[in-house]
Amino acid sequence: MTRKLTVADYMTMAPFSIGLDQPLRAAEQRMREYGIRHMPVLEGGVLFGVLTARDIATVQAIDANLDELTVEEAMTPEPYTVSASTPLSRVARAMAEHKYGCAVVMERERVKGILTTTDALRALSEVLEDRGAAYESMPPSQARAVILAEHVHVRALLDRAEAAAKSVLAQRGVELPAVHSLRDAARHLITALTAHFELENRVLVPVLSEVPGFGALRAERLLREHEEQTRQVRTISDALRDREASPVALAERVDGLVAALREDMRIEEATLLDANLLRDDGILEDCATG
Numbered sequence: 207m208t209r210k211l212t213v214a215d216y217m218t219m220a221p222f223s224i225g226l227d228q229p230l231r232a233a234e235q236r237m238r239e240y241g242i243r244h245m246p247v248l249e250g251g252v253l254f255g256v257l258t259a260r261d262i263a264t265v266q267a268i269d270a271n272l273d274e275l276t277v278e279e280a281m282t283p284e285p286y287t288v289s290a291s292t293p294l295s296r297v298a299r300a301m302a303e304h305k306y307g308c309a310v311v312m313e314r315e316r317v318k319g320i321l322t323t324t325d326a327l328r329a330l331s332e333v334l335e336d337r338g339a340a341y342e343s344m345p346p347s348q349a350r351a352v353i354l355a356e357h358v359h360v361r362a363l364l365d366r367a368e369a370a371a372k373s374v375l376a377q378r379g380v381e382l383p384a385v386h387s388l389r390d391a392a393r394h395l396i397t398a399l400t401a402h403f404e405l406e407n408r409v410l411v412p413v414l415s416e417v418p419g420f421g422a423l424r425a426e427r428l429l430r431e432h433e434e435q436t437r438q439v440r441t442i443s444d445a446l447r448d449r450e451a452s453p454v455a456l457a458e459r460v461d462g463l464v465a466a467l468r469e470d471m472r473i474e475e476a477t478l479l480d481a482n483l484l485r486d487d488g489i490l491e492d493c494a495t496g
C-alpha cells in the first residue's frame with residue numbers, strides 16, 4: 207500500500223448529533239430510528255460530549271426514567287477528537303489502548319464526522335484482504351521468509367507457555383498467580399497458533415503446490431496436519447473455558463502441545479521450508495524428506 211490511510215477514508219460525514227439539554231428519550235429514539243450507537247452532543251454548534259448507546263443502556267439498567275434525564279446527564283464529556291487527515295493507524299491504536307468507542311472528527315472547531323470502532327474494523331478487513339491478495343502472489347523465497355519470521359514469534363509464545371505450565375506443575379498445589387499466568391500464556395498461544403496455521407495455509411500451501419514432484423502431496427499433508435493441530439489447540443480452549451478443570455491437567459496439556467509444536471516446527475523448517483525447495487527460479491533441488 208503506497209498511500210497512508212487517514213480518518214477521512216473511513217469516517218461517516220455529518221453524523222447525527224443531539225443537543226445537550228434534550229431528554230434522553232429523544233436521543234434513544236433517534237439512535238434506534240437511524241441504527242446508530244454514537245452521537246456527538248452539541249450546544250450552539252460546539253462539541254460538549256458524546257452520547258453512546260451504552261450510556262443509555264447504563265441509565266436504563268438502573269431503572270432511571272429516560273424522559274426525566276437530559277443528554278448532558280448521561281453523556282461522556284470531553285470525547286476523543288481527531289482531524290480528518292490523522293493517520294488511521296494512530297487513531298486505531300489510541301481507540302484500542304483507551305477503549306474509545308469512537309473518535310469525533312473536527313474541522314475548525316466544528317464536527318465534521320465520526321469514526322466508530324465499526325468503521326475501524328471495516329478498514330482492518332480491507333487491509334487484511336489486501337494483504338491476503340499480496341500473499342497469493344508471493345514468490346516462494348518471500349513466503350519462506352514470512353513463515354520463518356512467524357516461527358520466531360510463535361517460539362517466543364511457546365517458551366512463555368511452557369514456563370508457565372512448568373511452574374504450575376512444579377507446585378502441585380493451586381497458587382493463583384501461577385494459574386493466571388498459565389491461562390494468560392495459553393490464551394495468547396492459542397490465538398497465535400490459530401493465526402499461524404491459517405497463515406501457512408494461505409502462504410505456504412499455494413507455493414508448495416507449485417513445487418514439481420511431491421509439492422502437491424506435501425501441501426495436502428500440511429493442510430491435514432493443520433486440521434489435526436487445530437483440534438489439539440481446541441482441547442486447550444475447551445479446558446480454558448471449563449472453570450472446573452484442574453490447573454494441573456491444563457498445564458500438562460499445554461506442556462504436551464508445546465513439545466509437539468516445537469518438534470513440528472523443527473521438521474517444517476528442515477523440510478518444507480528448505481531454501482532449495484522454495485526457490486523463485488522454479489528449479490527443483492528436492493532434498494526435502496518430510
Ligand SMILES: [Fe+2]
Nearest residue numbers: 403406432474
Ligand atoms: Fe505448520
Ligand SMILES: [Fe+2]
Nearest residue numbers: 357406471474
Ligand atoms: Fe509452522
